[in-house]
């Protein structure tokens with residue numbers, strides 16, 4: 001046969017195969033029932049529901065719609081599609097059972113390479129479901145577990161003692177010292193350097209603001225992000241923020257390496273990493289400095305949220321304060337509680353957990369992005385949609401949490417409440433709460449949060465009676481608001497005033513003495529370590 005005949009036959013067969021495939025698909029499509037869509041408020045072309053979705057307290061509007069449209073509904077904003085889930089069972093179905101393709105993250109437009117799709121490798125919680133996320137998640141998980149097994153080397157006890165001392169001597173700056181305590185814990189664990197806590201807290205808030213819908217306008221009106229740099233204030237500001245933060249991470253990392261090489265680095269996560277640098281689980285210095293910096297960063301504003309709200313709930317509920325204090329005094333023989341006391345402190349644990357239920361600090365939940373088209377009970381869920389597990393609504397489900405608007409720690413302590421679990425030596429525990437998210441993206445800091453809250457809130461109850469402050473001019477108590485907060489992704493109460501009365505004069509003396517001893521011991525330990533290093537390496541002198 002002539003070669004032209006072969007070519008003609010091949011063209012004919014390919015065309016015929018393509019036509020048959022197309023025709024078969026059309027027939028299959030025609031036979032499909034029409035798509036069922038999720039309920040939801042009417043969405044207008046392009047803008048969706050931007051006009052009536054407030055930036056402030058967005059979770060309240062989402063909950064309002066949930067009460068109308070049910071446990072799962074659809075809405076959109078400027079082309080971004082949202083599936084709002086307010087039923088915990090549905091969240092489990094979509095984010096745990098279907099985690100395989102519902103565990104990506106949406107792009108945070110105003111954060112530089114938030115998903116690490118361009119190889120940034122910087123923000124684990126924001127990363128897309130890529131190779132960097134997989135290895136950094138394993139890395140962070142193992143470091144947090146080891147630190148917990150080692151009881152965080154006493155760092156939490158040490159920093160809580162410092163905090164109680166600061167509350168006793170300068171009570172009015174309690175919101176600063178509270179956050180600074182959480183920051184010092186993380187900076188010590190990461191670099192053995194509590195002195196950088198204040199700077200780092202600011203850096204942490206800058207990132208949180210940058211990634212929140214209530215942050216730069218470019219998070220909502222995303223096309224603005226693409227304006228040329230010369231006339232784009234948002235991009236310029238983000239470049240400064242990003243470069244400063246990643247430069248600082250690298251500087252801390254390299255400084256610790258220098259100390260380590262000189263034998264002068266005490267234990268920290270960074271030293272732990274440097275010890276295995278020759279067979280690293282990460283790709284090198286850049287990734288390591290960012291992954292370590294990120295663990296430290298996340299642990300600041302997250303833990304500070306429930307701590308702030310614990311103050312609010314206790315000021316409003318002196319009866320529960322008294323119960324916590326009695327429990328601690330009896331179980332700890334008058335000493336400040338530490339982690340091993342936890343099984344003996346169910347009332348304290350119930351008050352902490354109820355605080356997190358009553359005033360969740362990630363009320364909208366953190367979005368997962370879908371990686372393929374899917375159906376939920378016949379309703380279409382498009383690829384690229386953001387599934388929002390609405391924690392505010394989960395924790396206000398009146399069937400699981402009767403009397404949801406009120407602070408009722410007894411729901412965790414008394415049989416008969418739907419959430420009661422025994423034994424009380426173990427339950428209630430905050431680990432596993434819906435607030436920590438779902439499936440493959442579930443929070444890695446649950447144990448650290450639980451432990452730090454126990455030591456910090458236990459210390460507070462041991463040390464102080466928490467009260468409303470009295471206005472000296474009017475003699476009236478100053479109100480402590482229960483709902484005023486910012487509207488970032490992770491929230492905290494707006495600044496408020498309150499009073500910290502040491503429970504007795506003797507307790508005040510003990511608070512001061514505890515810190516004096518801890519501070520001296522810490523200085524001695526640091527000096528002894530440096531001395532031993534010099535003896536081992538005389539060249540250091």
Ligand code: HEM
Nearest residue numbers: 125298299302303366435436437438441442443444445449
């Ligand atoms: C009250 C305290 C905290 C709350 C409420 C909280 C909540 C959350 C939530 C909702 C997520 C997203 C889960 C999801 O997408 O389904 C998350 C992720 C994460 N959290 Fe936490 N968190 C807290 C404390 C911490 C702490 C103390 C650390 C570490 C020191 C931490 C580290 C992380 C990390 C690394 C991720 C990212 C996981 C991933 O994307 O794979 N968290 N957290």
